[in-house]
Amino acid sequence: MNGRTRAPMCERPTRGVFVAVLTVALFVSACSDATPHHDAGITVDTYCDAFSGALREGYEACCDYPADALDEYIEFVRQDCENGEISSVRAGNSVLDSEVAEACIEAYRRDFEDCIHDVPLGAECRYRWYGFAGEGESCRDVWYCERGLGCVGTPPDGVCTVLPVDGESCGETAECAPGGIYCSFEDWTCHQDPNIGEPCEREGICTAGECIDGTCQAYSFCR
Numbered sequence: 001m002n003g004r005t006r007a008p009m010c011e012r013p014t015r016g017v018f019v020a021v022l023t024v025a026l027f028v029s030a031c032s033d034a035t036p037h038h039d040a041g042i043t044v045d046t047y048c049d050a051f052s053g054a055l056r057e058g059y060e061a062c063c064d065y066p067a068d069a070l071d072e073y074i075e076f077v078r079q080d081c082e083n084g085e086i087s088s089v090r091a092g093n094s095v096l097d098s099e100v101a102e103a104c105i106e107a108y109r110r111d112f113e114d115c116i117h118d119v120p121l122g123a124e125c126r127y128r129w130y131g132f133a134g135e136g137e138s139c140r141d142v143w144y145c146e147r148g149l150g151c152v153g154t155p156p157d158g159v160c161t162v163l164p165v166d167g168e169s170c171g172e173t174a175e176c177a178p179g180g181i182y183c184s185f186e187d188w189t190c191h192q193d194p195n196i197g198e199p200c201e202r203e204g205i206c207t208a209g210e211c212i213d214g215t216c217q218a219y220s221f222c223r
Contacts (some may be wrong), residue, residue, distance in 0.1 A: 042101045044089050048081035054105055062115035063222035085129050085143050094131045094143045101128045111208070118196055118218035120207035122180050133160045142178070150175050164190050179205065 011016040042050055059070055088094040107124035111117055131144035137160050138144075145160035152161040152173050163177040164170045168190050170183035176188050176190035182205040184191055193207045194200045194216050206216035 042096075042098045043103075044086060044096050047096060047101060048078050048086055050101075050105060051081050052078040054109060058109070058112040058115075058221065062112065065222075084143075088131070088141070088143055089129060093140075094129045097127060100125070100167065104128055113220055116218050117210075117221055118208050120195070122193065122207060126178060131160075135160055135162055139195050148178065150177065166190050166192055 002029055055077055056070065056074050059065055085094065086096070089096050100136060103123035104121070106120065107121050111119035127147055129143045130147045131139070133139050133145050133149075135146075137151060138156075139158040139160050140156040141158070142151045144158075145151055149160045149162040149163075150173070152163070152175060153159050161173065163173055163175050163185075164183075164202035165177045166181050168176075169188060170176050170190050171188040174183055174185075176183045180193045181190045182191075182193055184201060186201055193205055194214050195207050198211055198216055199214055200206055200211035200216050201210045201214075207209065209216050209218040211217075212219075
């Protein structure tokens with residue numbers, strides 16, 4: 001979006017704001033012109049701290065949130081990280097790709113430079129983790145499967161599956177292959193994720209921002 005202005009200091013946070021940010025897993029940066037922070041050597045032991053630490057940096061720089069509320073949320077995010085994908089890595093079911101993880105964190109920091117969510121993140125963050133299960137093998141979630149496969153079915157009884165790509169029907173899977181495409185619930189066909197300013201049919205499919213009144217729109221992280 002052209003002609004952007006810095007978002008003003010923000011009102012007190014609501015749980016809805018925090019949940020929305022967690023949904024898109026925001027690794028954030030300080031809203032300044034400072035030199036980008038580089039996370040050298042991200043590992044399974046440091047990933048969640050880097051995740052939550054970057055998130056704290058962005059909120060503290062962009063938003064005037066009460067310290068106790070922010071502390072509580074950051075700890076929630078850290079624990080959610082430890083109990084989710086990272087637990088699968090520790091159990092030997094998945095792999096954390098350190099280089100992709102570092103690139104993803106930097107992408108989220110860039111997204112927060114103006115305190116507005118308007119940067120596409122999928123390409124940078126895809127395949128931060130992936131698993132060993134091949135096509136037809138069981139999975140509890142997508143990160144149990146090899147790169148490019150989806151976990152179709154109800155966890156924990158999913159099956160690693162080759163998903164349809166752009167232009168193909170997704171009526172049987174209700175999902176599309178990873179990589180910036182989504183399954184339309186209107187025509188049950190895979191389409192490219194819409195960009196800022198383009199039409200959208202529901203939340204969670206825009207490359208950046210969110211679907212507001214049928215259009216992908218950027219928004220301030222400090223709503």
